[in-house]
Amino acid sequence: MIAGPVAGGRAAGAVLAHGVGTRADLPLPLAYVVVGGGLAVVVSFAALGALWRTARLRGADAGRPVPATLRAFVEDRTLRSALRAVTLGVTLLVVAVAFLGDPQVPGNAAPWALFVTFWVGLVPVSLLLGPVWSVLNPLATLYRGLAPLLPAPRHPDVPDRWGHWPAALSLAAFTWFELAAPDRSDPRRVGTFLVGYGAVHLVAAALTGERWFSRGDGFAVYSRLLGALAPLGRRADGRVVWRSPLDGAAAVTGRPGLAATVLVLVGSTGFDGVTRTLWWQQGPGGGGDARTGSAVLTATVGLAATILLVAALYLAATTAAGAIGGYRGAPGRFGHTLVPIAAGYAIAHYFSLFVFDGQFTWILLSDPFATGADLLGLNDASVDYTLVSDRTIALVQVAAIVGGHLLGVVLAHDRAVALARRTGDGAGAGAGTLRRTVLSQVPLLVLMVALTVGALLLLLGG
Amino acid sequence: MTSCRPPASRHRAPALAAVAAVAVLGLAACSNSSSGASAATTSAAATTSTSAAATSAATSLPSATQASSSSAAPTADLGQIVAITVAGGKVTGPQGRVKVAKDATVTLRVTSDVADEIHLHGYDKKADVPQGGTADLTFRADLTGVFEVELEQHGLQLTQLQVQ
Numbered sequence: 003m004i005a006g007p008v009a010g011g012r013a014a015g016a017v018l019a020h021g022v023g024t025r026a027d028l029p030l031p032l033a034y035v036v037v038g039g040g041l042a043v044v045v046s047f048a049a050l051g052a053l054w055r056t057a058r059l060r061g062a063d064a065g066r067p068v069p070a071t072l073r074a075f076v077e078d079r080t081l082r083s084a085l086r087a088v089t090l091g092v093t094l095l096v097v098a099v100a101f102l103g104d105p106q107v108p109g110n111a112a113p114w115a116l117f118v119t120f121w122v123g124l125v126p127v128s129l130l131l132g133p134v135w136s137v138l139n140p141l142a143t144l145y146r147g148l149a150p151l152l153p154a155p156r157h158p159d160v161p162d163r164w165g166h167w168p169a170a171l172s173l174a175a176f177t178w179f180e181l182a183a184p185d186r187s188d189p190r191r192v193g194t195f196l197v198g199y200g201a202v203h204l205v206a207a208a209l210t211g212e213r214w215f216s217r218g219d220g221f222a223v224y225s226r227l228l229g230a231l232a233p234l235g236r237r238a239d240g241r242v243v244w245r246s247p248l249d250g251a252a253a254v255t256g257r258p259g260l261a262a263t264v265l266v267l268v269g270s271t272g273f274d275g276v277t278r279t280l281w282w283q284q285g286p287g288g289g290g291d292a293r294t295g296s297a298v299l300t301a302t303v304g305l306a307a308t309i310l311l312v313a314a315l316y317l318a319a320t321t322a323a324g325a326i327g328g329y330r331g332a333p334g335r336f337g338h339t340l341v342p343i344a345a346g347y348a349i350a351h352y353f354s355l356f357v358f359d360g361q362f363t364w365i366l367l368s369d370p371f372a373t374g375a376d377l378l379g380l381n382d383a384s385v386d387y388t389l390v391s392d393r394t395i396a397l398v399q400v401a402a403i404v405g406g407h408l409l410g411v412v413l414a415h416d417r418a419v420a421l422a423r424r425t426g427d428g429a430g431a432g433a434g435t436l437r438r439t440v441l442s443q444v445p446l447l448v449l450m451v452a453l454t455v456g457a458l459l460l461l462l463g464g
Numbered sequence: 465m466t467s468c469r470p471p472a473s474r475h476r477a478p479a480l481a482a483v484a485a486v487a488v489l490g491l492a493a494c495s496n497s498s499s500g501a502s503a504a505t506t507s508a509a510a511t512t513s514t515s516a517a518a519t520s521a522a523t524s525l526p527s528a529t530q531a532s533s534s535s536a537a538p539t540a541d542l543g544q545i546v547a548i549t550v551a552g553g554k555v556t557g558p559q560g561r562v563k564v565a566k567d568a569t570v571t572l573r574v575t576s577d578v579a580d581e582i583h584l585h586g587y588d589k590k591a592d593v594p595q596g597g598t599a600d601l602t603f604r605a606d607l608t609g610v611f612e613v614e615l616e617q618h619g620l621q622l623t624q625l626q627v628q
Contacts, residue, residue: 024585028626029626284560387609
């Protein structure tokens, strides 16, 4: 028996449609689902009656300045430059490993680094520290190095006009690669994807300027959105502050494509949940070999359908809310309310993957090019599957889904009140306006309850 | 692609020749030719034959036995036996997920009309099944979760174990 890191990283085992992985979580106990779902419903409708009647969240204006030492640390230019250089170096190493390392998934760190350590790890790091990837983005670092050699950007206005749509598209491309592409965990393909992704965004930045990355690079935007929920943020006046995740999320600017970006995240994670159910594995997603075209087509259609379904629910709910509450452009104004829900989805689906399969990245990086090196002294290590118990995983899953729901409901409430007040009769909103404001939240609550119960049921069916 | 074992075992074998042999076999086994089973035969280990009922070459199975067992002691407790048959690319076995109590002993008994490797993911346990033969993979279910059992070269899922 080989005890080393010979992972079962088959490209698309039926257990996991996700890029890589060796195990899947147990189905959530029914009691957890009932309690979690019930809590979500009760909290939602209690919120209607009990929460504040005038908008309380101050968004970008909120927050308490952090102590000067912490501020100096956070804003330290040398530290930032050093971290950027390290991030760029590690990224280049992962790309090199993808092309030059072991050709098989179980022996190559790159797929694990991309699908688990980076993509999943981005969630907790951003939630705790803020938009780290906007700061460390190796593509932006590369661009800054190349910019003096390039002609001036020809279309600097494009990032503004397009809003976050390019980010939505690039995240859709990544999640397709992660969940549906043929041979997606093949190290060479992972390398090709990384180079392709980098090339597209570098060219786009060359044409439109550095702002491209904060608007159009899906990973940077994802980190920025999640980072809005972090306890550490930057106030409108530029100061580094402690603030609540509610104010952070309310500070997210409602650019075009913001909602689409979040919907891609929620929909793709939801689809990953679908593929873990026995229903999918024995039904639409079953029987096919991942190497054949039909399995790719099935997964592509499933992914697109899930994203479109979530988007349709969102559009219907926000349009109805706007019609009832009498405020315009509602679909563009509630995108931030789904950010905590997207975060909850990501945590619930990928927590155990990160804890367990994330270990492979480091074990495999110990001998990155399969030359017999043991840089980290981990060659003989194997994954410790006892780090967290099933009960802990289940609790984290329910807490993440319900917690995300809770934040989403409060954000939607505050935004609805704010919008109604703005469109109402000045400051003195009458009783009729108030009732309409409360009623307008019902479709939003229905949307969130649907997303939450849906997620819990998928985990139950897992 | 299939993710068969890495060409070179990550436990460095002292003898270079052995490593090379494993690598050659690994590559041969991993070459994803359409003829599947027939690709994985012969060569360096010098223990296998090229008969139609060739054993897959990589590991320690005695060649050409019709019923081989990966368990060293045939009298050992086999525990819960999960019987699966592969014929003509179709899998016959338990429906849905096989539920297993944590720490129970489980034996995966796979009968196959193609030579291949049985791979229990997560536990990362493997056993070779010869063409037309049966292989037992006995293990203690000490990790919880849902795990896939796969006929590795053919990328065919045999069953899923739900250990809890």
